[in-house]
Amino acid sequence: MRKVAIDDVDVERSPLGVHSVRKPVSDALGTEHFAMNYFELKPGESFSGGLHTHHDQEEVFYVLEGEATFDVADEPSSEATEPVTVSAGEVIRFPPGQYQEGYNDDEEESVVGFAFGAPSSKHDWESIESVLHCSECGEETGHGLSLTDENRFEFTCQECGNEVTF
Template sequence: MNHVALEGVTDDRIGDESERRRLTGPLGTTDLALSHYRLAPGDGFPGGLHAHTDQAEVFVVLAGVATFETPDAPGGEVTVSAGEAIRFGPGEFQSGWNRGDTDCVALALGAPRDTEDTRIPVACPDCGHGDLRLDVAGDTPALVCPDCDAAHIPEPCPTCGDGELLARLGPDAEPIAVCETCGDEFATPPLG
């Protein structure tokens, strides 16, 4: 048995106001990844629109409201309120945000514990395959095509030159790239 107090677990800052507390290590879980989130209004769960081909994810909202973007929902999004939970199976794309006026507090659970294949809904510029695999093993994160093995390095925002681009769902529930700094949107992200 392992027991921890949330306040005793070091938090990872997400933006200026939000935090993630990774509980997997402190609790010694072997088959389950577990994190506690507090998202300020306007902030989101890290990672943007993504899917794990080898892991299911469950989000349990404890306070506030989380809005999840997913191509699998009517209109491209689903709202999950306090006391509700949502599951995304392996291969289902999702990203979550706090679009409310108060903090959103949630638990995120992933099983199996470790994921080896995270996909981003960006087409390969070389062969056109629809989803690139996120590779963070090297010094610079890359998006690698699972079909032709081409590696592409995400470039900074073409507008502001500063921001990190995240995959999101656009108005037609189609994937787009959005700059976290300036908010500009791109049909396809710039890749090197």
Template structure:
């Protein structure tokens, strides 16, 4: 048995105000488990994405999260959960005025190569992107795979 206090886990850089990866401290080998706090405008992931080998479940504990999906936007309120099968496109974000608190579970833990789309100003539309650490290691940036332009910066 393993137990962890969420607030003692070091937060990670990214598009959410707070992201705490709990699987490692809990010594969980088969699932990914992340705690999120999203301020208005924040998102769970770096862009519209899919995991080829991992299903994801988001349980909203407070606030309302909106998920962009292949079938349109879906609002998930406190006490509700949403599941995405492996290969399903999605982007969860907070477009409200209240903070969103949520847990995300992924199985298996290893998600495979994530495919991500973001808007690239230089290319004039959504393009495939990747994430990299800045040289000074103080931010993560997303870059367009087609032209190399920076499409987002996250601390």
């Protein structure tokens, strides 16, 4: 058994700089088969930084305070997304392979919530696909994701192989 207080979990921000507060609770608990992250999103911030899917993990988001918006799609295209609002006290689930991006589009209020993932507590970076505009081929395409030795994200266009690091 292991117990932690959310306030005692260190903040670990995304290399993309898309949120101010992300606390990897599952790391503090030492989980192996379940991921849990606590977020506080200021206006304009997001959980992940872009439209993406996990081919190996389902995700559930619980909004504790505020109202989050999720753009949801069944294909890797921002033009195919449908916005879904999740209010305080509500949850939303994404199966493996469904594209989503969650963010705070309120101009004044913050969003506080949790992201849960299973069946693993750590990402298999090769099983994540992000949707980005490729500067090389000029298309909005799925990009493979990897984590560099310097803990930076490297995106690889699945159409032309162009690599971009953040």
